[in-house]
Amino acid sequence: MNTRKLRDAFGTKVMLALTLFISSLFFLVFILLLYRSLLVLESHSIIEVLFSSTWNPDAGQFGLAAVIVDTILVTGFALIIAIPISLLSAIYIVEYAPRRVRKTIRPFIDVLAGVPSVVYGLCAFLFLVPLVKDVIAPWFGIQSTGLCIFSAATILSVMVFPIIISLCIESFDAIPLALKEASLSVGATKWETVKKVVFRAAAPSIIAAILLGFGRAFGETIAVNMVIGGTIRLPNSVFSPGETLASLIASKYGELMSIPIYESALMLVALILFIVVFIFYLLGFLVLRRAKKRWNT
């Protein structure tokens, strides 16, 4: 064997090893989280952990129901705000905006996507929290500290905008021009074309974009942790403080990691996060694959 072949064989092996490493990392994270959460699952049934709302580690109670409800509220609320705004913006950018505006807006969206989540959290803490406390909550007749589910959901929706917008822009661009022209030529207005042709043609990609946005909102830790208040109790309204799954880990891990069963409970939380994100990505992947088949891209 000459050196060329030797280098080739060696290099290929290294690349294969790296690829295997990253694939194994996926399973390694899953298995390790599962293994570490077994301790809490031995003494508590999974039903009890998921549906009991008493979180009292000192008494050995690890009910996650309140946290799960908060997580669903925060994520759901964030998406309810983010989906229409992102979709309408994406439509405007693709279909209505002049070329020049379009070209200048894209980099802005990219920048918004790149802003670190602590910076979002910091801005929310200093701008949104007082606003909710002094203006929005009293408007609904509720007393609130401003550190609440509503604030967390609002900042999350801002963080999700760029993800949904950029994916939607991509998918709207991929629609064959002939489809739109056909609709316009039979007298449909631009909005009718968007409503009946563009949305329908891009539906799988829009769903995939929303699922990815969900994944981001669901797993966001730091920004949520900074504005949600950190109370583990079933919420009365969207203006009460709460705690999401991801932010629970960030706020409790430092104090609880020395005691095995506490740590195990938090590992279970991480495992739930992992599984849910996995399921949503899987759904997004399946939907997108169908979309790709449709346009052969």
Next chain:
Amino acid sequence: MNRRTIEENIFKILMIGSLCIVIGSLVIIFGLVIINGASSLSIEMLTQTPTPTTPGSPPGGGILNAIVGSLILAIPATAFASLIGLGIALYLQTDFLTPRVSNSIRFMLDVLWGIPSIIYGIFCLMIMIYIGMSSSILVGMIALTMLEIPIITRSMDESIKMVPSGLKEASYSLGSTKFETAFRVVRRQAFPGILAGILLGLGRGIGDAASILFTAGFSNRLPTSILDSTAALPTMIYNLYSTPLGQSKAFAAAFILLMIVLIVSVLSRLLTRRFKKHIIK
């Protein structure tokens, strides 16, 4: 005006409204950080580490330890992740694997991209405790590398996909092996995209707090060895944001962080454009 044009106009107004919300939120965030950050920035802030204070008096000193910590954590992590990512991306793209296998690896990378970064943090923490280490730059770096690998790999992978197969075939037909084709031809042709991927990973890594929160720890001093714990800009913000006295430091840190992210993003555009000249169309 009939009903159809009214509907058209209503939705047009809604669209412009939502775009204004998106742009407005960007403006608010940048405005807050730049106004507050610029007012709390000073030479002292950039060149000093935090001084220990008696309770009640404003915390003195600056955020030098966080700036240094962030760079020490993110730059090596990005370098490792880029090397690993380049290997994987080229392996996925250069006909070594069947499409089925490489697509499932891509899917796994996507999920790894999507899982919350706190999971990388506690994953590394678990291993760290298991082998008896304490929080240090090394562990933080490993956590960041793990976080960046999927990001860098997937974006490199997407840009390598654009390399025309004729180019690869020409290389094969001259007798070069797959490995040589990958590193001599494909790598060179996809260079702008690879660079953009590296910078994307750097931007993401330098801003992430959750993964280094427990793994890199926190310290008010400059690190002296790789086994020291260190502060970083995101963890500095996270630790200081809630106290009124710490807020000026938090904003200074946020300002620097935002500037780094902006510079990285602008750099990525400029470099991509510059290197695009050299590739074969």
